[in-house]
Amino acid sequence: MPSNELAFQNVGELRPRAEKILPKQAFGYYVSGSESESTLRDNEESFKRYRLVPRLMVDVSKVDTTVKLLGKEIAFPLLVAPMAMQRMAHPDGELATSRAAAAEGIPMVQSTMGTVELAEVREAGAAGPLMMFQLYVFKERDFVKQLIQHAERSGYDAIVVTVDAPFLGKREADERYGFKLPEHLRLENLTGLAEAARMERKVHSEEKGSGIALHFADHIDSSLTWDFLPWLHTVTSLPIFLKGVLSPEDAHMGVQAGADGIIVSNHGGRQLDFAPAALDALPGIAAAVGKRVPVLMDGGVRRGTDIIKALAMGADAVLIGRPILWGLALAGEEGVRKVLETIRKELRLSMALMGCPSIRHLHRSMVIAPWDQYPNARL
């Protein structure tokens, strides 16, 4: 019999339950978007604008949800998105998330701003198919180089460079509650370096407003241009994904500059308010990339049908963010596992109802966008 924390029908039920148990600073940081939160809302709403057209009389007695990413088989086309400071949600933090992702056979992307050291997170997920390290680029290039090489030596399979955050978006909940990292927690990947003490002071500081926005403004390199990618390839042999792409032009330029993968994302509505929903930006970007490298997307994925829509519209896989934190807050590793299992089961059933025995059967013609005509209108 599942405990109460694990008794839920869909992941949309979890947010209000997490709100009841998390301190308001932590919940506010996790849940919020930037400014008017228009993009945040649009991410989830965008999925509701598209309709699915099933195909019939196909043998779906067996449904295979697996896909390959970077040559590795993953149980279904979902990755855990990089999310900072997970030990505010649960004492096991990133370790629990890593174990859960591995147990469910999907990749996790570990944030630079983790509250568990990156090698420990990799180790906890050793049984999983693959893990990626998300990179924030600090002004101190030697530090960046050390971080990447440490991630590579620790067994990460790819680097995900976040390119949509030269500064942190204006998150009003963090300003309102004066967000600080709780005293007992550390940004564990940043300790042991000369700069770390100064950064730690900022995220724990008594200054008014959001400590993390101050930290960003001081330390993140806001001068990055496309020549960063060739430099990155000189310090690592790992594939490099670019996260935060929203225009076909940038996707094309990124691939030209050496990106091995593109992640269509508006950072969960936390950066530029009024940026488009990632799902709406996806088809144009997939067309511009033209299968040269994998295209992933995130923002608002909450259901198995959301994965179907994104894949039919050009994604190779999708990432999920906040529901992981709600599952983590409610029941640690088991909570994250239940979130992933719930979505995998929804995906499997919806694929069967769509007449798709495997992921490669999903096709653009099975999704109707608001501007498309219904299929019979073409007859």
Ligand SMILES: Cc1cc2nc3c(=O)[nH]c(=O)nc-3n(C[C@H](O)[C@H](O)[C@H](O)COP(=O)(O)O)c2cc1C
């Ligand atoms: C609490 C929180 C922390 C995040 N931290 C990072 C981070 O450290 N690096 C990063 O690239 N993206 C970060 N993101 C963005 C996520 O990787 C992802 O793009 C977004 O959450 C996906 O949207 P969703 O939450 O609607 O699924 C964070 C998002 C949240 C909600």
Ligand SMILES: CCCCCCC(=O)C(=O)O
């Ligand atoms: C000093 C810690 C900053 C963490 C920022 C993480 C992030 O990307 C987010 O959206 O929040």
